[in-house]
Amino acid sequence: MSRPVRIGNVSGFYGDRIDAAREMVEAGEVDVVCGDYLAELTMLILAKAQDRDGGVGYARTFLTQVEQILGSCVERGIRIVANAGGLDPAGLADAVRAVAAGQGITARVAHVEGDDLRSDLSAISPPVEGAPVSANAYLGAWGITEALAAGADVVVTGRVTDASLVVGPAAWWHDWARDDWDALAGAVVAGHVIECGPQATGGNYPFLDEITDRRYPGFPIAEVAADGGCVITKPDRTGGLVSVGTVTAQLLYEIGPPAYLGPDVTAHFDTIRLEQAGEHRVAVTGVRGSPPPQTLKVALNETGGYRNTMTLVLTGLDIEAKAVHAEQLLFGIVDRDAFDDVDVRLLRFDRPDAASNAEATAHLRITVKSADRRVAGRAFSNATMQLALGGYAGFHTTTPPTDASAFGIYRPARVPRSAVAHTVVLPDGERRTVADPPAFSPTDSQVSAPVRIGEQSKGATRRVPLGAVAGARSGDKGGDANVGVWARDDAGHAWLASFLTAGRVRELLGSEAAERDVEVFELPNLRAVNVVVHGLLGDGVASATRPDPQAKGLGEYLRSRLVDVPEHLLP
Structure with a gap:
């Protein structure tokens, strides 16, 4: 078994901290640098940029980072993987080659394409009316894996899943098979943890008292082992915190049911186990995987x-x-x-x-x-x-x-895999079709795991903010809002899982959630429940009129609400 591969994230969105890449290369001792640049809203922004005269459809800030780190990465054998290609991965690959040539560096550049479906919308379900400005299938990791295996120093993609930026390098490093479901699922979880940069290392964390180093958090590193388990950490001498709490918070960010569907594997988040493995080191183990669905998710943006x-x-x-x-x-x-x-x-x-x-x-x-x-x-x-x-x-x-x-x-949709030409263009120009997984799940639906409804404590209670005993992190999934809520110990989770029903969520979130469809899923290994409020954000962030269009503050609002908490749970 080979040693774990160290993969460092240097971007959580288009516009994130530019210096993160240089800091990771200088201090992270990583094998792979990856970056996520493509939120749902970003595809709309890039479509508008591409439509302008002389405009480009990729994330320009990635090129600035490449200029800063390419020489060091090539010299030290550090691979670069990013989805910054947006709507023009081939154009970005050419731009990276131009940067390399300008610096006198020989760099092998590959790109992944096939996600852009604007030329043929006929297979998308539900049917598309009109002409969307962007229509992108979420591709998986194997194009990245094949590019790295062919010797690429830099791999740029269009719309792959965020986790694919970690799954692809891990599968290449450990030579996984396409049906190594558990290993692939573990890498998906690792990718989900680090995809949003410092949100895994103390950023946006609700328990400020736990963060003793208040400098800007270091960007996260996932050390992915051959069995798919990983350790989450960060570069030495950087700010922030890596703890079971910070990793739990990010695991709960922008998810739905525990069966987390992806193009390469379905990762079962209710099997995740976390353990503090040292200072700023959290071990993630036990993740189980199963075959992915037969269709791919599609993100549509319309005017x-x-x-x-x-x-x-x-x-x-x-x-x-x-x-x-x-x-x-x-x-x-x-x-x-x-x-x-x-x-x-x-x-x-x-x-x-x-x-x-x-x-x-x-x-x-x-x-x-x-x-x-x-x-x-x-x-x-x-x-x-x-x-x-x-x-x-x-x-x-x-x-x-x-x-x-x-x-x-924004509109979510799905498309049969047969309608998508997942293609990797290798450094020598060879175009190769990326094969589908060897098996699929019998359904494309996420199976809901119902919350266990226990008995409420009969003892004395005190009326305090929910946040006195629970953390929360919230975000957007298209027009839906998600709030992951977790307790700090087993007793707190037992109470939380019985207390936070769909009806209680509607009551606590007030009038705008009163008539909404609310689902609550239990994640006992994380001492957590995940809440999905359907339709709260209308047609997505680009059209939302609520003051918090991405529901970033919804979790903190929920934590501020006064509830009756058993006194034995309070500090």
């Missing part, structure tokens, strides 16, 4: 129209009455029915007898959408300014009148 938001400031007394008056006046000036959608939210930040002017204010946030840019543009925002002298007492806005901006709509 949605135009939107505009104006925020009116309300101060002092009679906040609700002022808000009603302002809304009535505004839609007496402009016809409410002229817009395709109107979203009005009163955001209460004010407090009685405030110590400062700012603390006495609330916001009336009004967003309109229309297929016609003129309707949603200055005609709307200028109308709000007509309230300046004829509206409520203390009228002012947070911005001057603004023009409308285009927004997109």
